[in-house]
Amino acid sequence: MIPESPNKPAGWLLGRTRWRWYELAFWAAAASSFFIFPSKLMLISEIFILGLLAVSIDLTLGFAGLVTLGQGAFFGVGAYAAGLMAQYGAGTAPFADPLLGLLVAGFVAGALGFVTSFLVLRGSDLTRLMVTLGVALIVEEIVTQAKDITGGSDGLQGVMSSPVLGVWSFDLYGKTAFWYALIVTFVCFWFCRRLVNSSFGLSLLAIKGNPLRARAIGMPVNTRLVAIYTIAAAISGMSGGLLTQTTQFASPDMVAFHRSADALLILVFGGSGFLYGGLVGAVAFRVMQDFIGNITPQYWLFWVGLVLVLLVLFVRGGIIGMLIALRERLLRKGEGS
Amino acid sequence: MLTILFDGVAYGMLLFVLAVGLCVTLGLMNFINLAHGAFAMAGGYLTVVMMNRMGLSFYWCLPAAFLFSAVLGVVLERALYRRLYDKTHLDQVLFSIGLIFMAMATVDYAMGASPQIVNLPPSLNGRIEILGANVGVYRLFVIAICGLLTIGLQFVIAKTRFGSRLRASVDDGRVARGLGIDVTGIFALTFAVGSGLAGLGGALGAPILSMDPSFPLKYMIFFLIVISIGGTTTITGPFFASILLGVADVAGKYFVPAIGGFIIYTIMVAVLIFRPQGLFTRSAKR
Numbered sequence: 001m002i003p004e005s006p007n008k009p010a011g012w013l014l015g016r017t018r019w020r021w022y023e024l025a026f027w028a029a030a031a032s033s034f035f036i037f038p039s040k041l042m043l044i045s046e047i048f049i050l051g052l053l054a055v056s057i058d059l060t061l062g063f064a065g066l067v068t069l070g071q072g073a074f075f076g077v078g079a080y081a082a083g084l085m086a087q088y089g090a091g092t093a094p095f096a097d098p099l100l101g102l103l104v105a106g107f108v109a110g111a112l113g114f115v116t117s118f119l120v121l122r123g124s125d126l127t128r129l130m131v132t133l134g135v136a137l138i139v140e141e142i143v144t145q146a147k148d149i150t151g152g153s154d155g156l157q158g159v160m161s162s163p164v165l166g167v168w169s170f171d172l173y174g175k176t177a178f179w180y181a182l183i184v185t186f187v188c189f190w191f192c193r194r195l196v197n198s199s200f201g202l203s204l205l206a207i208k209g210n211p212l213r214a215r216a217i218g219m220p221v222n223t224r225l226v227a228i229y230t231i232a233a234a235i236s237g238m239s240g241g242l243l244t245q246t247t248q249f250a251s252p253d254m255v256a257f258h259r260s261a262d263a264l265l266i267l268v269f270g271g272s273g274f275l276y277g278g279l280v281g282a283v284a285f286r287v288m289q290d291f292i293g294n295i296t297p298q299y300w301l302f303w304v305g306l307v308l309v310l311l312v313l314f315v316r317g318g319i320i321g322m323l324i325a326l327r328e329r330l331l332r333k334g335e336g337s
Numbered sequence: 338m339l340t341i342l343f344d345g346v347a348y349g350m351l352l353f354v355l356a357v358g359l360c361v362t363l364g365l366m367n368f369i370n371l372a373h374g375a376f377a378m379a380g381g382y383l384t385v386v387m388m389n390r391m392g393l394s395f396y397w398c399l400p401a402a403f404l405f406s407a408v409l410g411v412v413l414e415r416a417l418y419r420r421l422y423d424k425t426h427l428d429q430v431l432f433s434i435g436l437i438f439m440a441m442a443t444v445d446y447a448m449g450a451s452p453q454i455v456n457l458p459p460s461l462n463g464r465i466e467i468l469g470a471n472v473g474v475y476r477l478f479v480i481a482i483c484g485l486l487t488i489g490l491q492f493v494i495a496k497t498r499f500g501s502r503l504r505a506s507v508d509d510g511r512v513a514r515g516l517g518i519d520v521t522g523i524f525a526l527t528f529a530v531g532s533g534l535a536g537l538g539g540a541l542g543a544p545i546l547s548m549d550p551s552f553p554l555k556y557m558i559f560f561l562i563v564i565s566i567g568g569t570t571t572i573t574g575p576f577f578a579s580i581l582l583g584v585a586d587v588a589g590k591y592f593v594p595a596i597g598g599f600i601i602y603t604i605m606v607a608v609l610i611f612r613p614q615g616l617f618t619r620s621a622k623r
Contacts, residue, residue, distance in 0.1 A: 067427050125426035127609055130565050134606040141599050299446055305438030312432040
């Protein structure tokens with residue numbers, strides 16, 4: 001984060017965007033999990049999707065410093081938008097394509113994000129928490145009440161997605177779903193990575209650091225915040241759409257409060273402000289959920305709570321933060337000897 | 338019609354007793370304690386255990402619930418919450434969500450996931466006619482207790498030395514500390530009383546609200562609405578907010594069940610947009 005040669009900002013900026021070996025290793029590992037765990041493809045796809053949702057929260061929270069408890073609303077809206085596209089577009093080739101559905105999901109969620117972003121600009125952290133939570137609850141009410149469109153509490157059953165680009169159809173083992181989710185997640189992630197390393201992303205960091213000073217040096221603070229909130233909402237919507245398309249159904253559970261809480265938890269787990277935190281956190285979260293779920297399926301919530309409390313009390317920056325601290329300690333040791 | 342109003346007021350008063358502790362701690366230490374509902378749940382479940390397993394009278398449960406939650410509050414405040422006062426709001430939120438999850442799983446483990454039923458003593462059952470309205474005796478009991486508590490609280494805060502110290506600390510903690518007021522001590526005591534009141538509210542609410550492990554999460558939003566509408570600088574603000582919320586919720590569910598929960602969320606968001614400081618607060622000085 002700290003510029004190594006402050007005299008050459010251009011070089012520093014370029015350095016930020018360069019792909020490091022560990023990033024390539026991460027994505028290579030993600031792709032190779034297809035061959036290593038062929039029986040768990042659905043689970044892995046879900047990890048990508050949860051990770052993408054967490055990354056979208058990272059954009060608002062980790063980079064722009066906007067606290068939100070309601071990202072689940074955009075996720076759910078995207079999930080239903082993609083589901084409805086697949087249901088009503090079935091048979092008519094261009095409309096039923098999952099990619100189009102995904103774009104629509106992102107667009108609808110982004111529109112909702114744009115409209116609600118103006119509420120988020122006002123007030124303090126507490127107001128933000130409550131407004132985002134309130135929006136999420138209203139969306140949840142709408143979804144459960146509008147039975148004619150959303151199927152109420154039964155959800156959208158049997159959303160059959162057409163083959164991706166008319167070529168690759170979704171199979172029972174989730175092979176197509178795996179590659180589809182991986183590629184979409186990667187593309188969205190790549191976009192986010194470009195975004196936060198651009199001058200736009202740096203201005204967000206400045207706003208997070210001190211909105212008053214950012215405004216004083218001529219940054220359009222509110223415009224930037226609206227933009228990033230909208231983008232994050234659109235990406236959440238796309239991750240929701242992905243989940244609908246790969247699991248072939250949408251339920252009110254996708255809008256529920258625990259979605260937002262889980263996603264936030266995943267991000268904090270992995271470490272916010274690093275972009276990779278969401279992805280790493282999603283892996284750790286799901287593995288932990290699987291592991292503890294096998295021992296005590298009913299009470300795993302307790303352990304989640306415990307981990308959360310311990311994280312807040314003792315660990316800064318989640319898993320990635322721990323890794324960075326470890327690396328720095330090793331480096332210092334190397335210099336000392 | 339009057340019956341609905343009456344039920345709404347009873348519900349609102351209950352909400353007030355549940356939420357008032359949170360309002361004060363939020364105003365005093367600027368600490369977002371989403372786990373406040375867990376203390377209410379502790380009181381509620383203590384009532385269930387005392388009545389259904391030990392066969393004690395309902396009247397004994399109320400003070401017991403107060404004490405139990407208050408002690409629990411003090412222990413947690415000294416052991417855990419204290420460390421989080423200077424952390425960011427996000428950390429506080431995550432921490433208290435973690436506590437909620439732990440409380441939910443613990444209760445689930447100890448008592449099972451199904452809603453618990455509390456049988457009222459015969460003297461509190463039944464309905465009577467007042468001013469032509471058909472009113473449940475228990476609702477009347479709730480209103481009486483909560484009304485007394487409110488008056489008592491208002492008296493303590495407005496008239497006693499402790500109250501003026503508390504108000505000074507809420508208005509400006511730094512200056513209060515500079516004047517030699519033990520803000521930390523006041524906060525610990527207030528936290529205890531607030532948790533105790535939540536426990537009492539939980540015990541009183543056990544026969545009306547359904548007591549199940551998801552209680553803290555379900556009512557968290559109500560507490561937040563009360564705070565956001567009522568503000569955190571007085572206790573009269575939250576009081577009126579609670580009554581308004583109670584009546585709106587009961588009336589809304591009775592007249593237009595289809596959009597039920599909708600009304601209160603919309604009210605909340607609307608209030609937050611137009612009056613971010615709360616509906617009943619004096620104009621912000623800071």
